[in-house]
Amino acid sequence: MSERVSDTPDARIPEGPIESKWSRHKRESKLINPTNRRKYEVIVVGSGLAGGSAAATLSELGYRVKCFCYQDSPRRAHSIAAQGGTNAAKNYQNDGDSVYRLFYDTVKGGDFRSREANVYRLAEVSANIIDQCVAQGVPFAREYGGLLDNRSFGGAQVKRTFYARGQTGQQLLLGAYQALQKEIAAGGVEMFPRTEMLDLVVVDGHAKGIVVRDMVSGEISSHAADCVILATGGYGNAFFLSTNAKGCNVMAAYRAHKRGAYFANPCYTQIHPTCIPVSGDYQSKLTLMSESLRNDGRIWVPKNKGDVGKPAAQIPEGDRDYYLERKYPSFGNLAPRDIASRSAKEACDDGRGVGPGGLGVYLDFADAIGRLGKDTISARYGNLFQMYEKITGEDPYTQPMRIYPAVHYTMGGLWVDYNLMSNVPGLHVLGEANFSDHGANRLGASALMQGLADGYFVIPATLPNYLADQKPGSVAADAPEFKAAEDEARERVAKLLGVGGTRSVDSFHRELGLLVWDKCGMARNDAGLKEALEKIPEIRESFWKEVRVPGSGEQLNQELEKAGRVADFIDFAELLCRDALHREESCGGHFREEYQFTEDDPEVSSGYTNEGEAKRRDDDYAYVAAWEHGAGGEPVLHKEWLEFEDVKLATRSYK
Amino acid sequence: MNLTLKVWRQGGPNHKGKIETYPAEDIPEEASFLEMLDIVNERIITDGGEPIAFDHDCREGICGACSLTINGVPHGRESAITTCQLHMRKFRDGDTIWVEPFRARAFPVLRDLVVDRSAFDRIIEAGGYISARTGSAVDANATPVPKADADEAFEAAACIGCGACVAACKNASAMLFVSAKVKHLGNFPQGQPEAKRRVLAMVRQMDEEGFGNCTNQYECEAVCPKEITAEFIADLNRGYAKASLEETLG
Numbered sequence: 001m002s003e004r005v006s007d008t009p010d011a012r013i014p015e016g017p018i019e020s021k022w023s024r025h026k027r028e029s030k031l032i033n034p035t036n037r038r039k040y041e042v043i044v045v046g047s048g049l050a051g052g053s054a055a056a057t058l059s060e061l062g063y064r065v066k067c068f069c070y071q072d073s074p075r076r077a078h079s080i081a082a083q084g085g086t087n088a089a090k091n092y093q094n095d096g097d098s099v100y101r102l103f104y105d106t107v108k109g110g111d112f113r114s115r116e117a118n119v120y121r122l123a124e125v126s127a128n129i130i131d132q133c134v135a136q137g138v139p140f141a142r143e144y145g146g147l148l149d150n151r152s153f154g155g156a157q158v159k160r161t162f163y164a165r166g167q168t169g170q171q172l173l174l175g176a177y178q179a180l181q182k183e184i185a186a187g188g189v190e191m192f193p194r195t196e197m198l199d200l201v202v203v204d205g206h207a208k209g210i211v212v213r214d215m216v217s218g219e220i221s222s223h224a225a226d227c228v229i230l231a232t233g234g235y236g237n238a239f240f241l242s243t244n245a246k247g248c249n250v251m252a253a254y255r256a257h258k259r260g261a262y263f264a265n266p267c268y269t270q271i272h273p274t275c276i277p278v279s280g281d282y283q284s285k286l287t288l289m290s291e292s293l294r295n296d297g298r299i300w301v302p303k304n305k306g307d308v309g310k311p312a313a314q315i316p317e318g319d320r321d322y323y324l325e326r327k328y329p330s331f332g333n334l335a336p337r338d339i340a341s342r343s344a345k346e347a348c349d350d351g352r353g354v355g356p357g358g359l360g361v362y363l364d365f366a367d368a369i370g371r372l373g374k375d376t377i378s379a380r381y382g383n384l385f386q387m388y389e390k391i392t393g394e395d396p397y398t399q400p401m402r403i404y405p406a407v408h409y410t411m412g413g414l415w416v417d418y419n420l421m422s423n424v425p426g427l428h429v430l431g432e433a434n435f436s437d438h439g440a441n442r443l444g445a446s447a448l449m450q451g452l453a454d455g456y457f458v459i460p461a462t463l464p465n466y467l468a469d470q471k472p473g474s475v476a477a478d479a480p481e482f483k484a485a486e487d488e489a490r491e492r493v494a495k496l497l498g499v500g501g502t503r504s505v506d507s508f509h510r511e512l513g514l515l516v517w518d519k520c521g522m523a524r525n526d527a528g529l530k531e532a533l534e535k536i537p538e539i540r541e542s543f544w545k546e547v548r549v550p551g552s553g554e555q556l557n558q559e560l561e562k563a564g565r566v567a568d569f570i571d572f573a574e575l576l577c578r579d580a581l582h583r584e585e586s587c588g589g590h591f592r593e594e595y596q597f598t599e600d601d602p603e604v605s606s607g608y609t610n611e612g613e614a615k616r617r618d619d620d621y622a623y624v625a626a627w628e629h630g631a632g633g634e635p636v637l638h639k640e641w642l643e644f645e646d647v648k649l650a651t652r653s654y655k
Numbered sequence: 656m657n658l659t660l661k662v663w664r665q666g667g668p669n670h671k672g673k674i675e676t677y678p679a680e681d682i683p684e685e686a687s688f689l690e691m692l693d694i695v696n697e698r699i700i701t702d703g704g705e706p707i708a709f710d711h712d713c714r715e716g717i718c719g720a721c722s723l724t725i726n727g728v729p730h731g732r733e734s735a736i737t738t739c740q741l742h743m744r745k746f747r748d749g750d751t752i753w754v755e756p757f758r759a760r761a762f763p764v765l766r767d768l769v770v771d772r773s774a775f776d777r778i779i780e781a782g783g784y785i786s787a788r789t790g791s792a793v794d795a796n797a798t799p800v801p802k803a804d805a806d807e808a809f810e811a812a813a814c815i816g817c818g819a820c821v822a823a824c825k826n827a828s829a830m831l832f833v834s835a836k837v838k839h840l841g842n843f844p845q846g847q848p849e850a851k852r853r854v855l856a857m858v859r860q861m862d863e864e865g866f867g868n869c870t871n872q873y874e875c876e877a878v879c880p881k882e883i884t885a886e887f888i889a890d891l892n893r894g895y896a897k898a899s900l901e902e903t904l905g
């Protein structure tokens with residue numbers, strides 16, 4: 001066993017039993033009195049669930065907030081697209097749920113690679129989120145008696161998911177957006193839509209502002225504040241094709257990383273099992289079919305390779321392999337995402353995939369329609385069925401959907417302590433942009449929960465721990481650090497516009513995405529990752545020689561916006577592969593082919609787990625890999641060893 | 656398939672715009688309308704030109720960013736979809752397609768097909784919310800809400816704020832947008848305390864932003880990608896009349 005000494009900054013996990021850590025921390029946290037709060041200025045980058053809820057709540061508390069987003073309105077942040085639901089340990093169904101169970105399921109679902117104390121807090125505040133959202137008028141689904149309804153999601157044996165048809169993210173975000181607009185009207189928040197953060201400004205080691213570009217006029221300017229909060233979402237678009245909105249990017253987080261913030265576990269990416277398969281090379285994005293469909297849909301492929309070309313209806317029941325039900329009898333079709341995705345890949349690699357290119361499996365509602373009737377299924381999933389029909393031209397009521405895994409979510413992100421502060425004092429990171437709660441695999445309906453927990457409840461309580469020691473307004477935007485960062489940003493824009501090549505930005509993004517998907521997607525191995533690490537610098541080199549970014553910097557210029565993001569994706573992809581290469585174990589979404597259970601393992605012969613399941617190596621890798629952008633760009637690894645006091649480290653089994 | 660595009664090009668907010676013609680060749684019919692534009696843009700870029708600017712983000716019909724008027728109809732002629740959900744299989748080989756921005760006085764063009772819809776944000780700012788300070792909420796099941804009321808609230812809340820209703824209306828009225836929000840929040844018990852203030856403030860802000868009056872043309876309802884019903888407008892009118900009467904009477 002290697003020496004388990006963490007060399008990240010202190011994670012500031014409060015002492016005491018897990019149930020009382022958060023209340024104790026709040027009790028011992030610093031406070032800023034109401035009249036002093038308005039002296040502090042807070043920058044929030046991002047207006048999704050995490051940023052929107054944080055900006056609104058901090059303004060309600062009296063801080064002066066500046067909020068930024070790249071869309072034309074904060075209401076369009078990517079959170080709007082979340083479909084299935086949000087978890088909370090309310091136990092309204094009386095089916096045995098509790099804060100502990102939600103905590104346990106999340107740690108186990110994350111394959112024991114998350115920080116216990118953070119996850120427990122998440123489970124604890126989950127119930128308050130539902131109360132808060134209902135008070136704002138979020139139209140969650142209700143039962144005939146008028147009480148809130150729930151559904152189940154993967155990795156759980158209770159019904160704890162609150163939902164608003166297939167548009168839960170939209171409704172939650174509109175709640176946060178409306179709260180934000182209320183605060184804008186009240187003068188507490190100044191909103192900067194169509195404004196992109198190009199850099200973080202660090203003064204005397206503290207995050208004190210940002211450099212931004214007005215995406216309409218092209219003007220580059222600086223904003224100074226007493227602290228900076230990043231809530232800029234995930235980096236799934238490093239793979240080009242993903243379920244994320246087209247604009248999702250890693251720029252803000254990566255720029256912060258280059259300014260000193262550690263990037264934690266970048267290789268933990270989530271591939272969602274139920275997405276509409278790729279249909280051609282013109283494709284610009286992939287569409288998720290919500291996990292909630294797995295409540296009633298059954299996943300299968302033909303048992304025999306010879307049957308893959310036949311219409312589904314012609315394959316008799318006995319010739320179908322309901323592989324999730326077969327391999328995981330107690331969770332069945334609701335096995336966690338990493339497991340369900342890998343199983344789909346295995347079936348397709350085995351030559352039993354269906355549809356064009358053999359890259360698809362069936363998600364079949366025939367049984368459910370027979371049992372419950374078409375109307376019930378339509379009431380539950382009508383909009384999703386419609387969406388599927390619009391995209392594929394096929395009717396899922398009469399023939400099974402075809403689905404395939406796609407990049408969906410990123411568990412990795414900037415390293416933060418229990419206060420959600422990064423190692424750069426003053427820089428706080430919320431939502432998908434941080435690494436904190438989901439370990440190596442996120443359970444369904446837990447990202448919305450986390451974004452809102454961070455924004456509504458955690459950061460308002462923890463931010464004073466930093467701010468109380470700061471003299472308000474101590475740094476202004478005319479400090480030399482701002483000027484220097486602005487100059488760098490202008491130079492970069494000029495450089496991008498000046499390459500003068502012939503290839504489009506998208507063509508590089510596609511090339512990068514294909515490579516990373518191929519070598520660092522659902523399955524990874526030493527040779528493939530090394531190959532990717534050789535090829536990425538080549539892509540970078542040709543990008544800076546051959547890209548063509550038309551137009552000028554002083555106008556609305558979408559190619560320029562994309563170019564800046566893709567340049568960062570290229571650099572970031574290297575870190576992603578580097579992290580995947582260094583982690584010589586399989587855990588959650590990170591599946592290293594070299595580390596899987598085989599028939600020789602006692603866990604397999606005893607029937608506890610299956611051959612081919614991910615094999616963790618806790619003695620050597622039960623840590624958070626926090627990468628520092630070292631001198632000369634060489635990544636330097638720091639380890640935060642994870643302590644498991646309340647959950648026993650065990651091999652995950654969903655059998 | 657091969658198509659001809661007639662596209663609105665405009666260099667910036669204060670530039671004069673005009674229609675330009677582009678061939679769209681070898682377009683797969685599985686592609687979405689925006690993917691067709693991607694392909695056209697890719698060719699414009701490699702040929703040394705400036706690509707067509709248009710707003711988009713989620714590309715699955717929920718963020719409300721995409722905003723094209725296609726052959727004269729916001730989001731195109733197919734019903735109940737956004738531009739990004741329109742697929743090329745709905746067109747025929749050889750078609751000429753007109754692509755213009757959402758047009759309205761309150762939505763100035765920023766570049767090409769990109770318009771400024773911040774007026775909608777200011778309408779919400781005026782009163783499109785329920786004030787519920789974080790941390791002050793009671794248990795979510797403390798107040799049961801009849802399922803029918805909650806479902807109807809959801810139908811209204813489904814609005815994605817795209818502005819097609821405004822672009823389709825000959826008066827450029829924003830009544831469908833405003834009525835949907837007023838309906839959504841007004842259908843809940845917790846929306847009642849601010850109901851009167853909300854309806855007055857939102858309608859006044861709408862007028863101030865330069866949106867026109869509703870003269871019951873129902874074009875808004877016809878183009879709405881989320882099929883929001885114009886019946887909400889009648890409710891809004893009643894609510895507004897009542898609230899302003901009560902305001903005058905003090």
Ligand SMILES: Cc1cc2nc3c(=O)[nH]c(=O)nc-3n(C[C@H](O)[C@H](O)[C@H](O)COP(=O)(O)OP(=O)(O)OC[C@H]3O[C@@H](n4cnc5c(N)ncnc54)[C@H](O)[C@@H]3O)c2cc1C
Nearest residue numbers: 046047048049050070079084085197233431432445447448
């Ligand atoms: C299709 C889909 C369905 C999903 N369904 C579910 C679900 O059912 N349940 C669930 O729990 N989770 C779901 N998720 C995951 C969840 O939606 C996201 O993880 C979550 O919404 C992220 O919220 P966020 O606030 O962290 O970031 P986002 O919502 O992505 O917001 C990021 C914000 O940062 C801004 N931004 C980014 N970069 C910059 C920059 N450089 N300058 C200025 N602004 C910037 C953006 O403008 C935006 O406002 C789903 C995800 C997808 C893709």
Ligand code: FES
Nearest residue numbers: 712714719721739
């Ligand atoms: S791009 Fe989001 S609705 Fe069309």
